[in-house]
Amino acid sequence: MYPAPFEYYAPKSVGEALSLLSQNADAKILAGGHSLLPLMKLRLAQPAALIDIGKITDLYGISDMGNTISLGALTTHHDVEHSGVLRRECPLLPEVASHIGDRQVRNRGTLGGSLAHADPAADYPAAMLALGAHIEVQGTGGKRSISADDLFTGLLQTSLNVNELIVSVRVPKTNAKGQSVAYAKFPHPASRYAIAGVAVWVKLENDQVSDVRVGVTGAADHAQRAKKTEDALKGKALNNDAIAAAAKLAADGLKTLGDVYASADYRAHLVNTLTAQALSAAQARAHGM
Numbered sequence: 001m002y003p004a005p006f007e008y009y010a011p012k013s014v015g016e017a018l019s020l021l022s023q024n025a026d027a028k029i030l031a032g033g034h035s036l037l038p039l040m041k042l043r044l045a046q047p048a049a050l051i052d053i054g055k056i057t058d059l060y061g062i063s064d065m066g067n068t069i070s071l072g073a074l075t076t077h078h079d080v081e082h083s084g085v086l087r088r089e090c091p092l093l094p095e096v097a098s099h100i101g102d103r104q105v106r107n108r109g110t111l112g113g114s115l116a117h118a119d120p121a122a123d124y125p126a127a128m129l130a131l132g133a134h135i136e137v138q139g140t141g142g143k144r145s146i147s148a149d150d151l152f153t154g155l156l157q158t159s160l161n162v163n164e165l166i167v168s169v170r171v172p173k174t175n176a177k178g179q180s181v182a183y184a185k186f187p188h189p190a191s192r193y194a195i196a197g198v199a200v201w202v203k204l205e206n207d208q209v210s211d212v213r214v215g216v217t218g219a220a221d222h223a224q225r226a227k228k229t230e231d232a233l234k235g236k237a238l239n240n241d242a243i244a245a246a247a248k249l250a251a252d253g254l255k256t257l258g259d260v261y262a263s264a265d266y267r268a269h270l271v272n273t274l275t276a277q278a279l280s281a282a283q284a285r286a287h288g289m
Contacts, residue, residue: 003040007049014138014167017053022140022163024049029165031074031113034105059112059167062086067173070136073112073166077101080111089173092181092199096127099185101192112166115151118158118222120257121193125152125223127183129215130199133171139164155221178204182281184274186218188261194218195262196270198226198250200278202238204286209233209242214275219256219267226250229275238283247276 007024011017021027028036028047031054039045053059059074062083069090071080080086081097100106100114100123114124115135128135128148135146140163151158160166174181185197196218203211212233214226232246251268258264 001041001043003037004043004046006040006047008052009049010052010055012055012057014056014058014165017051017056017165018138018140018163020049020051021165024051027051029053029116031116032076032109033113034101034109035113035117035119053165064089065170068170069173071111071169071171073110073168075111077106077109077111077114078103081106089175090131090171092127092131092174092183092201093171095181096123096183096199099123099183099187099192099194099197105192111169115169116158116160116166118152118156119193120155120221120223121188121195121197121218122223123183123185123194123197123217126194126197126199126215126217128169128171129223129225130181130201130213131171131174132201132213133169135166136168136170137164138167143167145170149225152222152224157222174201178210178286180204180282180286182278182285184277184281186270186274196267196274198271198274198278200275200282202233202279202282202286204238207237209236209238214250214278216250216254216271216275219251219271220254221257224254226252226254226271226275228252233279238279238286240280243276243279243283247272247279250275 026048030050030052060072063070077097133148199215217223228249229246236242251271256264256267
């Protein structure tokens with residue numbers, strides 16, 4: 001099916017894009033197009049205008065900012081996966097990006113577009129939660145920073161205002177001694193979306209967990225942290241017994257969804273299992289295995 005008719009704009013600056021957004025109440029931002037265009041072809045989305053931000057050069061690039069790394073909103077999944085600085089300093093993101101879709105999707109899809117679309121089965125949201133990332137947004141009223149914990153609010157919903165767009169994402173460096181990360185996923189065999197996925201970041205001091213963040217995607221209507229698992233691990237040695245006990249709590253508090261791909265109970269089982277797998281992988285990496 002063809003999309004409904006729409007106006008098309010291709011601004012060359014963030015300011016111009018925001019001006020167009022404020023002038024067109026029923027406009028949508030177009031980044032890589034892998035989420036929006038299929039919906040438009042099915043006429044599930046019928047925006048009056050598309051504002052294509054692909055020509056805004058300021059929204060590209062990966063930069064080392066000292067203690068953090070900044071990724072432009074239009075950074076593709078391919079560039080995240082193959083970035084040398086990310087592989088050295090924040091390896092969770094390249095690992096997660098490698099799980100997204102197929103090569104064609106990774107070549108066109110963007111980090112900012114994925115986060116703004118907030119698909120409940122997308123991979124990046126779990127990583128953003130595990131890393132404690134901050135999403136830098138800009139609107140006609142200025143700039144602000146949104147914690148990943150506050151970004152995802154519901155099914156395809158975020159805390160972005162209607163006149164705002166994501167300009168960059170900041171993630172901490174996690175290559176210091178004692179820090180470890182991992183991602184475990186049960187994908188749909190065709191789309192590669194997560195039927196469930198779990199990203200973890202663990203910080204060890206004197207062989208004990210001093211801090212930990214566990215992000216879960218694919219299981220509920222939006223990505224969330226498994227806080228009961230986090231609380232169960234803090235202050236304990238990251239061994240097999242602690243991992244097994246904490247992982248059993250991962251789905252607690254999540255309103256897991258049931259659909260044609262998996263029942264709510266099976267998704268809860270997957271979350272617990274994948275949490276154990278991700279934590280075990282982080283444990284092995286922390287000990288150089």
